[in-house]
Amino acid sequence: MTFRPVGFRGARSLVVAAAVAVAMLGASSPVGARSTTASTTTASTTGNDISYPQCGRTFPSGQAFGIVGVNGGLANRLNPCLGEYNGGLSTSELFWAWGSTGSPKLPKAALYVNTADPGTGVADWPKDNKDPNGVSEAPGNLNEDPYGVCNGLDSQACAWQYGWDRAAQDVDWLVAAATQVGVVSAPSAYRWWLDVETGNSWETGSSGLANNVADLQGMVAAFTATGTGASVGIYSTSYQWGQITGGSRAGNLGGLSDWIPGARTLSGAKSNCSLTGFTGSVMITQWFGKPYDGDWAC
Secondary structure (H helix, E strand, O other), rough: OOOOOOOOOOOOOOOOOOOOOHHHOOOOOOOOOOOOOOOOOOOOOEEEEEOOHOOOOOOOOOOOOOEEEEEEEEOOOOOOOOOOOOHHHHEEEEHHHOOOOOOOOOEEEEEEEEEOOOOOOOOOOOOOOOOOOEEOOOOOOOOOOOOOOOOOOOOHHHHHHHHHHHHHHHOOOOOOHHHHHHHOOOHHOOEEEEOOOOOOOOHHHHHHHHHHHHHHHHHHHHHHHOOOOOEEEOOOOHHHHHHHOOOOOOHHHOOEEEHHHHHOOOOHHHHHHHOOOOOOOOOEEOOOOOOOOOOEEE
8 A cells, every 4th residue: 555645755655463372473484384494684673565666676684573464455356475476475564574573562474455435337346245255244134234224325334335335346355365384274263454445446425425435345255254353444544534534433443553654764654653643542653765665553
C-alpha cells in the first residue's frame, strides 16, 4: 500500500500481533523454514513492510518483524511475490517475513490487504450472498450478511458481501502461498491490516459512506469468522478514515488497532505512537525510509 500525504513521498504498510497462539508462533521460524537473511540486528521493535513493488529485488534484512502485502495494488489482484516468484524460496515475501529476528511486542509475520468499495459496474461486484468458494452469507446462515439479501444492487448488503468476498479471496491466496513455501498457513496466525486509503475506489455521498462502512465491516467479519479467527487492524490516517467512512467506529470497526503512516524519520514514528487512533489504539507507526519503509511497534 502507499500513503502519500501532500509533500511527502512514500509509505506502504501493515504489521502484526494476534492471539496467544500467534505470539508463540512469532517466537520461532516455522518448521523447515530457512532464513532468507544472515544479518543480525539489535533492533527488537522495528520492522519493514514490502509488497509487489519489491518483486525480484533485494529484501530488507535484520528486521524484527515483516509485513507483507497480499495484493498487487488492487483489492482483487494477487501480489505475485507472496509465494515463490520465478522459483526459489528467497523470492517469496511471505517466506522473508518469517525469517524476521522476532520482537517482544509482535510476532514475526503479518499481512496487509488493499481495500475498496467500487460499487456496481465491476465484474466481481456480488450478485448474491455467495462468496468465491460458494459459501452463502445470506440471512439465516452462520455468517449472515447483517444488511440483508444482496441482489446485485448498489446497497449496504452487497457492499458488505463485496468486502467479505475480497477477504475470503485474500485468505485463499495466503493459504496457497504459505503451503507453497512451507510456512504457517493458518489465517489466524497473522494480523490482517486493512489498507484504507483515498487512492483506492470508494463511493461518495451519505449513502456511499454507509456502503463503504458496510464493505469494511464485511472484510473484518470474514477475517474473524469461525474457522479463521484472525486479528484485524486498520492502516490509514484520521483524515482518510474520515473521508471514506465519515469517521465511523460502527459495529466490528470499533476498537480495532491502528497503524499510522506519515513520519519521515524513526524518531517521528516513535512520536506518532502518542496520536489518537481513529478506530482504536495505535499499535504501529510507519516512517519513510530508503530503500524501504520502516515500522515501529508502539
